[in-house]
Amino acid sequence: MESDSLNPASLPPGTSIGRWRLLEQRGRGAYGVVYRAESVEEPPGVVALKLALYPGDARFVREAELLSRVHHPAVPRLFDHGQWQPRDGVSYAWLAMEWLEGVPLYDWAVARRPSSRQVLHLLARLARALEFTHAAGGIHRDVKGENVRVRRADGQPFLMDFGSGHHLGAATLTWQPFPPGTPAYRAPEAWRFVLGPGKPPTVAYAPGPADDVFALGVTAYRLVTGKYPPSAHPRAEDAWLWHPEKLALWTASTSNARCVAELSALVSRMLLPRPEARGSAREVAEALEQAARKAGPDADVPLFTGEEARPAGLFPPVQRVTVRPPPRGVRWPRFMAAGLSASLALGAGALLRTRSVEPPEKTHLAEGEEAKDGGTVAVGDAALTAPVAPEAAPSMWSPIRAELPPKPLPGQRRPDGDGRCPGKELVAINGGCWVKLSVELKDCEAAAGFAYKGACYVPVLALQRPPTSGPTNRDDAP
Incomplete structure (x- = not known):
């Protein structure tokens, strides 16, 4: 059918987009699809052509601008970009990037x-890529193992997936407490900004270079130990391990005795709770390079014997460092005392989305694509390198929206015993309390909402009392 031949998610080989001819589809993500393509002009060459699944997706324009600014051997080169118009009035953004034969970092x-x-x-090369990104006025915002590819030919790592990135002068595409990213890699200062004491912030958290450095530290920690570091979410059970006096309990060398002291110390540096103490990406890269030169013969011992139950990689179930909590009477970190408070601001966009502020352990880590690396499917290249899913591709005419889930989200408010939600604005649907937004269905995704029976709804959080002394929150607030 003609509609199928024009669907960006299922284009046949031989389709021409710009000066490129599609050869085969190699993966699909939430917002785009990647094809292996060849040039129809001189000089010949093969590229990864990344095509938007939805018309007018501004993410691709922003990614093209950011990639055009960053020139580093560890960042895929951008060769070309443009708009594909299968018919009048409809256009899909595309990027043609360097083709890399590689495997995800943890694999x-x-x-x-x-x-x-x-x-x-390897880490020094990635830190240099971040240095050049930051120098160009950009922020990656989703550094993690699944967004790093190691080239098969020579073992060189590449920082991928700039689709979640941002750069100076770029417009904000959506309003949410957190920008695109992965909860398990989120820095402590980001959690404190959104979940700290007092009223919810009226502006979204703005990541900086220190957030990228912290995420590189999480990546390094999992690479070396096979586990994530303790969760920095202030309501997580292991958040007490971020107290400065407890950091020594879970260093990389503590979790993996084969890790040399030089590497362990630099991983710990990147994970310091105070962002200014981590250093810039350039400073981290220089320290990593110096450590690689000066480390002794122990640094050449493999980090894994091959006999570990599940070493880093192969997308294991989320595991974290296990350390016994402090005995009663020990004072917990100050930011753990902050209870989550939220106010319902209809039409103002100030509602804290359940999808954005839940602890990493509760963000659908159990199965499927989202279990791969920290609970978030990337918006760009990383998810696109997964095997092509057999399910039906989205219609080229479908709006960008997520369907309302069949059961309540983690932390969502539930109806009372009579099946009703308190407050005249709250609606009980599928066992949870929701608020209907006055937006068109095509704008539902931008409002971080869910589509249901032709309307857009956002979840309502169940407010909780703080675990220790602090500002009082009402449990019965709507």
């Missing part, structure tokens, strides 16, 4: 069992 660690020195060199 590479399983197969190659790198040494501490190899990891130091």
Whole structure:
């Protein structure tokens, strides 16, 4: 059918987009699809052509601008970009980027069992990529293992998926407490900004270079230990481990004795709770390079023996460092005392979305694509390198929206015993309390809402009392 041949998610080989001819589809994500394509002009060449699934997706324009500013050997080169118009009035953004034959970082660690020195060199290269990104006025915003590819030919790492990134002068596409990113890699200062004491923030959190450095630290920690560091979410059970006096309990070398002290110390540096103490990406890169040169022979011992139950990679179930909590009477970190408070601002966009502020352990980590690396499917390249899913592709005419889930979201307010939600603005649907937004259905995704029976709804959080002394929140607030 003609509509199928024009669907960006299922284009046949031979389709021409710009000066590129599609060869085969290699993956699909939430917002785009990647094809292996060849040039129809001289000089010949093969590229990864990334095509938007929905018309007018501004993410691709922003990604093209950011990639055009960043020129570093560890960042895929942008060759071309434009708009594909299968018919009048409809256009889909596309990017043509350097084709890389590689594997995700954590899978590479399983197969190659790198040494501490190899990891130091690898991390230094990624830190340099971040240095150039920050120097160009950009922020990656989703550094993680699944967004790093290691080239098969020579073992060189590449920082991928700039689709979640931002740069100076770029417009904000959506309003949510957190920008695109992955909860398990989110810095402590980001959680404190949104979930700190007092009223919810009226503006979204703005990540900076220190957030990228912290995420690189989480990536390094999991690469070396096979586990995530403790959750920095202030309501997580292991948040007490972020107290300065407790950081030594869960260093990389504590979790993996084969990790040399130089590497462990630099991983800990990138994970320091105070952003200014982490150093810039350039400073981190220089320290990693120096450590790789000066480390002793122990740095050449493989980090894994191959006999571990599940070393870093292969997308294991989320595991975190296990340390016994402090005995009663020990004072918890100040930011843990802050209870979550939220106010319902209809039409103002100030509602804290359940999808954005839940602890990492509760963000659908159990199964499917979202279990791969910290609970968030990337908006760009990383998710696109997954095998092509067999399910039906979205219609090229469908609006950008997410359907309302069949059961309540984690932390969502539930109806009372009579099946009703308190307050005349709240509606009980599928066991949870929701608020209907006065927006068109095509704008529902931008409002961080869910589509249901032709309307757009957002979830209502169940407010909780703080675990320790602090400002009082009402449990019965609507």
